[in-house]
């Protein structure tokens with residue numbers, strides 16, 4: 001979905017071959033969703049590489065080892081677990097802004113860089129969407145995700161490398177947007193006031209065992225084509241949202257068990273033009289441990 005129309009690809013290629021235009025570009029040079037063919041096409045262009053940072057996002061330590069054994073050329077490893085503040089109740093809590101700022105700077109990323117993220121999970125979205133959410137929360141908008149992730153890139157037969165790409169440290173500054181993240185206390189307020197659409201990105205079997213009151217189930221897996229594991233087309237996604245009576249102009253909050261799948265749903269809704277989407281960071285893991293039904297009356 002959201003594949004760049006040919007005209008934009010031609011524009012990008014024209015821009016790439018015309019270095020003098022490069023610094024003037026004040027818009028994302030990639031659409032929010034990028035496919036493997038386009039990435040492979042621009043992957044060894046020096047202008048593209050100076051503008052765009054490619055990140056492989058991982059949520060566990062085994063991914064880091066797999067990254068070392070072969071990754072998309074020029075990709076930098078983004079440790080989405082290490083940069084998250086983990087506790088028993090909130091598995092992937094938000095890092096302190098200064099910690100995020102220092103970490104991103106240390107990877108050689110500045111506010112001027114566009115970012116393209118991929119991961120190795122089944123749909124190429126879970127860890128990437130977590131990283132996308134952090135960038136969005138901390139004020140960076142030009143962040144794209146590779147459709148189908150590493151698996152799709154490999155399956156197309158494109159070259160990978162073991163070469164670790166080190167970039168010199170740059171200055172990244174955060175612009176924190178607290179409205180994109182909801183806490184437990186805020187969610188209790190939302191449930192009582194019934195003033196947001198609550199979307200649960202867990203699978204139906206998980207949803208059926210208990211959910212936050214009024215939540216609508218939009219399973220993570222339903223965002224993808226079952227045969228290719230790529231994102232569904234925007235028309236199919238629109239249809240699904242419409243069938244569930246979800247109004248994209250209303251305030252929406254997403255959650256799942258730990259928050260990565262809900263970040264992916266947030267990403268998709270953002271791409272579809274939702275105006276006010278936020279994430280319940282503690283998600284069901286925290287809610288189910290803390291909620292006291294009497295507090296909701």
Ligand SMILES: *[C@@H]1O[C@H](CO)[C@@H](O)[C@H](O)[C@H]1NC(C)=O
Pocket residue numbers: 061
């Ligand atoms: C992952 O590695 C880091 C250090 O690199 C360590 O602190 C952390 O405990 C490890 N996590 C797991 C789940 O093993």
Ligand SMILES: *[C@@H]1O[C@H](CO)[C@@H](O)[C@H](O)[C@H]1NC(C)=O
Pocket residue numbers: 082083084085094095096099
């Ligand atoms: C996690 O939270 C604690 C307490 O607020 C803070 O000291 C620590 O730096 C945080 N870690 C990260 C990765 O943000």
Ligand SMILES: *[C@@H]1O[C@H](CO)[C@@H](O)[C@H](O)[C@H]1NC(C)=O
Pocket residue numbers: 157158159
């Ligand atoms: C992979 O790399 C080799 C050697 O650099 C090159 O000849 C080949 O065209 C590349 N394949 C693809 C699919 O890009």
Ligand SMILES: *[C@@H]1O[C@H](CO)[C@@H](O)[C@H](O)[C@H]1NC(C)=O
Pocket residue numbers: 189190193195196251
């Ligand atoms: C919903 O209601 C709660 C509690 O009154 C309030 O704090 C919050 O700002 C409201 N949110 C929206 C999106 O209107």
Ligand SMILES: *[C@@H]1O[C@H](CO)[C@@H](O)[C@H](O)[C@H]1NC(C)=O
Pocket residue numbers: 292293294295
């Ligand atoms: C739930 O809240 C009620 C009223 O505030 C309180 O009386 C009760 O002890 C609480 N139950 C638990 C398990 O915390």
